[in-house]
Every structure is written in C-alpha cells, then in structure tokens.
Amino acid sequence: MARTQGSHSDITGPKVREAALRLFARHGYAAVSMRQIAGEVGVQAGALYNYTPDKQSLLMDLMKGHMDELIAAWEHQSSARDPMAALEQFTRFHIRFHSKRPEAVFISYMELRNLNPENFIVIEALRRTYEDVLADILRAGVNKGEFSVPEPKVAAMAVIAMLTGVNTWYRDEGRLSLAQVEEIYWGMVRKTVAA
C-alpha cells in the first residue's frame, strides 16, 4: 500500500538484491519468502519477477557477485613481492574485505546447499581459485625456505578458516579495533607457517 504504480527499475533492482542479501543472511535462503523480500522493498511479490527469473537466481547472483568481487579485489591490490610480504598482505586483505561484507560472507558459506547443481559447481570453482591464491603463496615461501608447511593446500584451507572465523565474533563496537584484530591474526598466521 505504500506506493502507487510507477516506474523505478533503476532503483528497485538494487533494492531487491539488498533486501534478499539482508533477509537470506538473517533467516536463511529457504526460510525467506518472496513475499518477505517484496515487503522489504516496498512492492508486491509479483513485481520481483521483473528483476529475477526466480528465487534461485537471486541467491546465485548474490553469491557469484560476492566471489567475483573478492577475487577481483585481491587481483587489483596484490603486488608481487616476496612470500612473507604476500602472506601478510593476504591476511590483512582477507580480514578487511570479509569484515566489510558480513552478510555476503555468511550467505556464501551457509547457502551452498541451496544452490542447484550447476550453480554449485560455479561457486565451488571460484572458492578453489581463491584458496589457490594462498596455497601458491605458501608454496613460494616453502621453496624460498621461509615457510615450513607440509601440505600447502591444507594449510591454505586452515588459514582461511581461521581468518574467516573473525566474522563470527568481530563487531565494530567491540573492545578490539579491526586494526588490532589484524595484528593479532597476522601474528598467528606468521607463526603458523613459520620455518
């Protein structure tokens, strides 16, 4: 009832994605109805289908968008240097990037089950691409004798799990600043792979 008819494709589209992001993160994909999303946007349920062919595509767009942004952001800011510097850069980048997008991160880790098989394959490949960034850094450090890591791929997954875990407890209003959290985690990561 809030609005009468009108044309708002340029603003409604993003609003649909934002509402879906917020609601999927809070309640889970399966628990959120198209009517709830429409309610947040301020339109009726039928109007959503001007912006997405179906609910599944909405989820896939959010997850693929997040993974593409993550990888592009790393490629944009990563500067080739020695393994130790690259590892520090990766650690700080991961914490900062993920802390700014808690909802997208949450969805990308929690809603893999709700992707249909074709979409799942795409997202999994992107996740592996990102893990391989870190695994390659670790391998380079091992070759240079700076790191001691028996299984670079396993260590990469372990470090990423540790870093992503920040999102489960970090709050902007909390006792520790993000800069302090970065320091603490960089200290741990450095030691984890140390020679």
Added chain:
Amino acid sequence: MARTQGSHSDITGPKVREAALRLFARHGYAAVSMRQIAGEVGVQAGALYNYTPDKQSLLMDLMKGHMDELIAAWEHQSSARDPMAALEQFTRFHIRFHSKRPEAVFISYMELRNLNPENFIVIEALRRTYEDVLADILRAGVNKGEFSVPEPKVAAMAVIAMLTGVNTWYRDEGRLSLAQVEEIYWGMVRKTVAA
C-alpha cells in the same frame, strides 16, 4: 505404504532423530519438511508427533545432544597435565570427535539462526563453555611462559575455527588419513601459539 499399523516406539524414536540429522545436514532445517523425515523413517507425517512436539524441538534436541556429548567427551578424556600436553590433547580430540560426527557438526554451526531465542541462548552458552576450555589452556601456557598469545579468547576461537574447518574437506577415502591430518594440524596449532 511400506508398513501396516504396529507399535515400534523404541526403534522409531531414534530413527526419527537419525533421519532428521541426515536431512537437516544435507538440505538445511528450513528446507526439510516433516513429510520428508517421515518418508525416511517409513511412517506418515502425523506419526512423528508421537516423538517430538514440533519441528523446532527436533532441531534443538539434535543440537543440544551434540554439544552435551562434545563437552562430556572432553571432560571424560581430558587429563590434567601441562599446557603443551593439554593443547595437543585438545587438538587431537577436537579433530577426532568432529570428524566422526560431520552431520551433527554441520547442523550445530549452520542452524543457529533457526533456533528460537530461548533455545539459541542455551546452545550459545554451551559453545562458550567449550571455547573457554581451550582459552584456559592457552592462559595456563602463557602463565608458564610456554605460549605467546596476546588474546587467549581470540586465539581460542581462531584455533577452533581452524580445526573445525577440517570437516569442510576431510573425507575418509581421501589422500590423507585422519592420523596424518591430526599431525599436520597439531604442527600448525603448536606453532600458532608458540612463545
């Protein structure tokens, strides 16, 4: 259609829990219907209500059961020793316990959102209890000068996140045995908190 009428309370009860565990882990709580659970058990949907007052209680029972077992298992096997030995024991215990119950672990981490507020508080308290076990070990090691950990509680969450991450990739049929995985992770954890 599979069965005619009969009395099976002693076996149907556990089967309901097992089916819910499997289905919730695979598809997510919200995506699973009581009819699906009933189908797995081999009864009609209405019969489930002899074993659980509602779907929410089924989820809560699974999650609380898992957390209670986790804490009891640690208390049963933990032997008070020096911090380094306790840390190794915790590391190996965590990996072993969690690798044996991938479905319960998955549910306990993914379905927190789907607990009602009262149930959520209970599960969160149990999770904190478990985190504090590790935080206390780390504090003891810092006091003894064996560990260097600026924030024991943060480090505890970081280590637990790293260890729980094993469940996202470990498979019994995979290249690495669980014993090898234990060795790799113990090596990393030891270094992470090293003085």
Added chain:
DNA sequence: GTCTATAAAGAGATAGAC
C-alpha cells in the same frame, strides 16, 4: 502407535489490467 483425512496458512510463480 500409526493411519487417513483435513484444517489453516503460506509458498513460488504467472496472467492480465493499468
């Protein structure tokens, strides 16, 4: 203890008016 049947509500998606 399980069945069948059903109540009451809500789901995803579409059609056609404006």
Added chain:
DNA sequence: GTCTATCTCTTTATAGAC
C-alpha cells in the same frame, strides 16, 4: 513496472478411527 488476483502445491500440526 507494478498492481491485484489467482493457480497449484506444500507446509505444520491436529483429530479421530483402528
């Protein structure tokens, strides 16, 4: 581009027969 209305299906949970 959005609305209202609706189709069709599924949901949780309950009632009463056996």
